[in-house]
Amino acid sequence: MATTPKDTTERSAPLVARHLRVPFILLILCFAAWGMAANLTDILVGVFRGIFDMSNFQASLVQFAYYGAYFLLAIPAAFINARYGFKTGVLVGLGLAAVGGFLFIPASNLLAYEMFLLALFVLAAGLSILETSANPFVIGMGEEASATQRLNLAQSFNPVGANVGVLMGAILILPSLTPEESKTIMSEDELLAATESDLGLVLQPYLVIAGILVLIWLLIAFRKMELPSAPTPVDLTSGRGGTLARLWANRHYRYGVMAQFFNVAAQTCTWTFTILYAQDVVGTSPGEAGWWLQASLVLFLISRFVMTYLLGIFRPALLLLVMAVFGVVCCLTSIFVLNVVGLIAVVAISASLSLMFPTIYGLSLQGLGPDAKFGSAGLVMAILGGALVPIVHAAVMDAAGSALGYIVPGICLAAVAAYALFVLKHTRPAVGAASARA
């Protein structure tokens, strides 16, 4: 494959403006925190399926609640940022997410699935505000030309948090759950006691997350932060009108939102159902299944750093295309090879996912200037993919088996590959070039 160096202006400025390095590190903690919460939620689908003895579809409502909150709060988050600034947005997000974490306490006392869904909704609402604020905050911390790489670096710590989240699930929850076969001979009282015990396990890591969020809140609240001014915007659209019209007219942005929808869908489906695939198709124990998910996250983390490096050499869109196609192949393998090889293929999907979110984010927002505030909200709203598509995946599992369910992320990754192909074929001027011509 021919390699083409990135066509960008020379970068002599640092990746992060010097006076913003400490705030950048604090934001990295936020990226890690929401990775922790999001990936612990991936474990919950399988856990609740077992505890409440429900179908895959019913259990997948966990992701509907979580990512549905992301979708609903993205626009309000953008208004908070526009009105009060990114720092306020980050603090509001952290605070609301902490409240959601603490709501797990009444949820585990009431033993009600609906209450857990509410707690997850509130937690995710806070994290949505956090993410909508933190991503453009990071983009604005240096030169626009290096924004994609800076965002990739910051987001590299999201999988660090994700790994910690899964580790907590693998250590604190999964190995200690009541064995499924033991429930076949339990009395009603014994089943109730088992439910209480298992839900008590779920509570512990969420209290840890809530505590960490409170700590980060305090560190950011008492730190003065100044954002550099935005670069001169490049008018890439032919139409006039408000922000929304400009954004919608921009095909790179419009298709980018769709690609992000499918990327988040693929990612959520892959990680949510890895544990179920491991148990249902290969027959691992819940504890072992947790370690397979952990392997996925470790691979994601390593790949994220590798991709950060490769993005300095290859065009982002080309790398995106190659990795999306790889992901499709892995999905097909997991469908047809019903043993540990299929499970390894499921894990390998994470390598393909690693660069997608920040790369699609960067490609979509490139050159938007002040429209980036609302533009980022649209991209965060694409997280709706994580709310809607896992339900489809679960429905396929209920109808046709856990292996065939992976056709759903396969189709999603094919859509991401199509976006990458579009970007490769429709290049746009680099930042500043349009101004020079004008």
Added chain:
Amino acid sequence: MVGAVLSGLTLAGCAGEEQEPVSVGLITKQEENPYWVSMRDVAQKTADELDVDLVTATGTSDTDVASQEAALADMVEEGVDGILIAPTDPVALLPAIQEARDAGVVVIALDTPVHPPEAVDAFFATDNEAAGRLIGEYAAAKADDLRLDPQVAMLNLSGNISSGELRRMGFLEGFGLTEDDPAIVASVDTRGDRDNAAVVMNQVLAEHPDINVVYTVNEPAALGALAALEDADVDLDEVVLVSVDGGCRAMREAVRPGDIDATAMQYPQNMAREGVRAIAAAVREGEAPMGFLDTGTELVSDDPMDGVESRRVEFGIRTCWGS
């Protein structure tokens, strides 16, 4: 920071009040069959969770009485509080079991009964008649669904081994057949062995090529019957093959692809878990185990039939025994 919190939570989980020491002996039949390996593994896991000391021993075959007698004597000598034993013979081990009980050791039979049942403190096993009934009901429903005129082959265990007899009786009841029903065209013993089952099934097919319902006492017998059916180029879609066991290998290789239409699962894991718990409770809480504990059975099929409650194959994959 996170590591410190995680460590704290983990250690908090480990710390607890000191419990009265308990020692449990587990005697299985042999180590070749993954059924017994699963039983031992879950017994060890449960013992670790309950802070119980587990001592294990095993025979060399399903008929090795001498090794089990020696193990019983050794464990009594070591001072165990209770013994879990899957007896290789329902009568020959009674003197050794009685000596253990006379020494104050709680004895629970697992999987296989002794005669008389009162010779042990308790018996934890599958309700084999219920398991047979489940697969009988399923087979009848499926035969009806396929509009078959049932020609039933019964591949039994051997002699009058109680577990095999109970399954056979349960199947007849579930299917709606009498002992001398003309629908039963063949009834043979397999010793629960795959190769034997293949041989006898070949013979049965030679005499009765129209067989369309096959009852097998366990999954090794089912796999042998399957091999014979395939050798005879029988259309498996027109044959209802049912079994009892719930082993992971058969679940993946035969139940999931639909070659075995349904199986009633057994849970050696439950036998082991409840056995260790019962002896620990006897020592620490004074609750002596007694009577029969049904350790559960579930019907698993990839082709559910209306009116017959069953679980999906994925449930079977998750809860099967062996590897």
